[in-house]
Structure formats: C-alpha cells, structure tokens
Amino acid sequence: MRITYGVSEEVYVIGESRRVAYGIAAYADAETDQTSTIVASVNDISSDREAVEALVELCNSLELDVVHLNDVVEDFLCRT
Secondary structure, eight states: OEEEEEEEEEEEEETTEEEEEEEEEEEEEOSSSSOEEEEEEEEEEESOHHHHHHHHHHHHHTTOOGGGHHHHHHHHHHHO
C-alpha cells in the first residue's frame, strides 16, 4: 500500500471571527483503480499553509510510514 500526504484545510467561524487552519492527511492509493482513501489525518497544525506544505513535501519525499505521522507532527509543533 502506497501512502501519500496532502494538506487539509479547515475554516473555523466564531461570530464575526474567521480562522483558516491547515493539517495533514495520509492517503492510501488503491492498487486496482484511481481512488484514494484517507487512512490518517492531523487537523489544525498551523495557520501557516507554507509551513504545512513543506512538512507534507518532506513526508512524501521520505516516504514516511503512516504510523509515524503523529510523532512527526509533534516534532514539527515543538520546533515552531
């Protein structure tokens, strides 16, 4: 099973206030067709899209195993 990572986006609205937060989602690519299924995700990592995109790029280039996703996000949050 091949895992790829992508940026997720959520919008939070409280009254007149609006906040956009970015997270990371892990997708398992089906071997028989062109579909993908989200197998893990971590939401609301940062409001800095570029930082999350860089994290996603690193996860994909290192072919991160999905079991390590939470640890990687924790390390990312400790460094920012």
